[in-house]
Amino acid sequence: MKLVSWNVNGLRSCVNKGFVDYVHRSEADIVCVQETKLQEGQIELALGEKFQTYWNYAVKKGYSGTAVFTKHEPLSVRYGIEDNEEPEGRILTLEFEAYYLVTVYTPNAKRDLSRLDYRVEWEDRFRGYLKALDEVKPVVVCGDLNVAREDIDIKNAKGNRGNSGFTEEERGKMNELLGAGFVDTFRHLYPDRADAFTWWSNMPGVRERNVGWRIDYFLVSEKLAPAIVDAGIDAHVLGSDHCPVSLTLALD
Template sequence: MKLVSWNVNGLRACVNKGFLDYFHDIDADIFCIQETKLQEGQIKLDLTGYYQYWNYAVKKGYSGTAVFTKKEPLLVRYGLGEQNFEHEGRILTLEYDDFYLVNVYSPNSQRDLARLNYRLEWENRMLDHLLQLNARKPVILCGDLNVAHKEIDLRNPKSNIGNSGFTEEERGKMTTLLASGFIDSYRYFYPEQEGSYTWWSYMRNVRERNIGWRIDYFIVSEALSGKLKNAEIHSHIMGSDHCPILLELK
């Protein structure tokens, strides 16, 4: 089974930059996107063979997630826990026979950390959600989690300590998640691989020089460790300030 996750940073713009070519070439069983930045009716994708599920933000041109899947899920939830609504469109949970898929666009704590408290509350609620799901069947969590967990996960760790996405608090939440029965699938295969990033600033030559952060993840329940086959970062794919990531399961 092949899964892909990509923060497209505006799907309409990404479609104009080759999104559909990549989508069809990769032929994923499940394709998750974040930061769609659109409302219902603003785009129509002809994805033959895929069911489409969208969670739109109330605010126009903001946030949003979607999942395109070849197999119809048993159930789809929009939001966290028992709620079926989440006004920023940041999470979709799909239930299948053997696992849950959770597609997430985590809130950014912002440059001045004005939203850090909100972000930490979100992390607490997200962990509760994942643990509840994991108690029933294994979980595959994917998306832009807006945190570089370790120093190896960004080019300039020393100068970014305390900055949004690399605060002790945010990194600690990721540590807690992984200690609660989950695996960072990329580090499972490449624990010491440096220079593996999924996001780059739009500043000039930053991507060409690979001055980036790894903030997009596939995180899976430990129960799936024996099924992990491959994890990849497709940094050669343009169209967004993020690149797609891939996970293959046996």
């Protein structure tokens, strides 16, 4: 089974840049997107009859938002960490027979770190939520986690240390999550692969020179680690300042 995750930075714009074609080329069973930046009724998405669509819209217009497009019907769908309590539309959870799928758009601490305290508190709640799910059945987590985990995950580690997305607090929370029983699938397969990034600044020439960050992930419960077949980064795919990431699992 193949899953894809992509922060599209505005789905309507990304559709105009080839999103639907990419979905079909990917041959994914499930596609998760973050930063849809739209409200209900603002898009007609021609993915075909095979896909069921689930949306978590932010209350604020043109902001945040997540969605899941799946060829497999879920047993249940949950919006937010608690029942429908997420006004920024950051989390969607689909329950399948063998696992939970959680797609997430983690809050940004902001350039001036004015939202760092909120981010840290949110991370603790999110980790608790995932641990509770994992007690029931294994979990697949994907999305824009808004943090470069290690020095290898960012082009200029020394120059960015302490900046939003690379603070000790954010990296610490990421490592707490992994320490709670989750696996970074890309690093599980490719522990030493450098220059593997998923986000680039819009400044001229930055993406062409691959001056990027790896902030988009697939994580899985440790009990799913033996099922990991491949974890990919489609850095060549344009349409957003992020690129798609993928995970292939061998599930019965």
